[in-house]
Amino acid sequence: MIFLGYFLFFFCWLARVMSSYPIWWSLAVSHQYSSLGSQPILCSSIPGLVPKQLRFCRNYVEIMPSVAEGVKIGIQECQHQFRGRRWNCTTINDSLAIFGPVLDKGHIQLQSKLFNPPKTVRIYKATRESAFVHAIASAGVAFAVTRACADGSATICGCDTRRKDLPDEGWKWGGCSEDVEFGSMVSREFADARENRPDARSAMNRHNNEAGRVSITDHMYLKCKCHGLSGSCEVKTCWWSQPDFRVIGDYMKDKYDSASEMVVEKHRESRGWVETLRPRYTFFKPPTETDLVYYETSPNFCEPNSETGSFGTRDRICNLTSHGIDGCDLLCCGRGHNTRTEKRKEKCHCIFHWCCYVSCQECTRVYDVHTCK
The missing domain is CATH 3.30.2460.20 (Wnt (Wingless and Int-1), C-terminal domain)
Incomplete structure (x- = not known):
């Protein structure tokens, strides 16, 4: 099961229990869930969490609303980046596969009081689209948790006090440097908890999740504020800040366009058969930790097809004057x-x-x- 599904499952269940909101991301921005830290029993009541996720939820339940907010901004950014393409990050309300079947391969039967009768969720494909979704959602979680720590809405974390090299002349450290390492840890520990299988899909998901998180770290920048008479900027105080999330979205979209196609290799280890990924084309530069990887071809998304995860393009608004993909x-x-x-x-x-x-x-x-x- 892909980690996005479990983010959705967690908050969809919680919203049904605690409020009447019909869609899960309404909880992500609601202040009524700020008291989750006083209700640790909720974590053990969530069906489907693996032990590592359950322990994480209990230890960090206060920041789980920020996790939901991170997935939300990841969805919004995905829909912005693909707004003019055949696949436009369409979401399905009340479905575990929030981006439709395009994300994984296989059928998963959910036995839960959420669905009566139980609903079969089809999820499919290890494609470029799936790579982008994992990366942008993982980045969104790291981003939202980091921001919550810096603005004080989460009390179990705070400013980053590690990044304080000797400053250049004319400025000094001040403000609140955002602790992106903590935000990335939250994303890594919860999102990657299920990606521990020795198969190719887990290897792909782990790589793309980390690529999303690294994009946040690589785009941190020094933000400064001037002090002095009449704005003379005699002294500046500076701190490390995350960029606007649109910067991350644009960057990951470039990585989507240049994603590396891989092939699956099987080999035996002491724990049994293990699947790994290697580049399909050896004459290209091998992917780095910042690149996206995939190993299955995307459908053309022209017609609705539940087996390929395509919603089709019928009734989509198109640009009559454009010669591009949005035309x-x-x-x-x-x-x-x-x-x-x-x-x-x-x-x-x-x-x-x-x-x-x-x-x-x-x-x-x-x-x-x-x-x-």
Whole structure:
């Protein structure tokens, strides 16, 4: 089972028990769950956690809402990066496979009070898309937990006091350096807990999870604040900060485009047969810890297919003037498109009045909307 499924399973169950919200990520940003640390019994009540995850939940239950927030921002960033592609990170409400069947291979039967009757969740494929999802969600968890530690919303962690080399002349250490090592540890310990099988998929997932976390560490930067008369910046205090998460999303999207195709090799060790990955093409540079890896070919995502995890592109909005993947020719897979008109109310004829406000009229404008057949 992929770690994203268990993040979803944890918070979907918790939301059903504690509130009436229909989708799991509503809990991630709700203040009513800030008291989770006083309810450790919840961890043992969650079905499906492996012992390592259960111990982690009990030890760090206070930051579990930040874990949910991290998965949420990972989903949002994935949907932004793929918004104009055939596969656009579509999520399924109340389903364990939150990105659809595209993520793993096999069928998993869930026997849980959540599903009546039990629901079979189809998850499939070790593709580029799966590699990106693992990386961006793992990065999102590390990012959200690190930020929660720095802003004080989590009391079991705080600022990073290790990163304090001798500063250059004209500035000194100050503020709260974000402890990305702790955030990465949380992501690694919980997310990778199930990736301990000696098979290729676990090896792929572990690699891509770590690639996402490393992307956060590699993009930390020195953020400074000036002090002095009239903003003269005679002295600066500086601290290590994470970048905007969009920077991470853009970076991981580049890694998706250049992901390394691997092949599976089997060999015997003392513990039995073990699967490992090696690059398919030896004349290319082997992947580093920052690169994404995959070993199965992606479907074209043109038609709905539960076996491949494709939702198809029918009724998707396309760009009639674009020659790229978001254009009606490519996005609609040659099936053609429909056109309809929509009326939208917008502000218009805005005038600035001295001093100091803007007045606008409301206009109705007609737009052509193109959708795939």
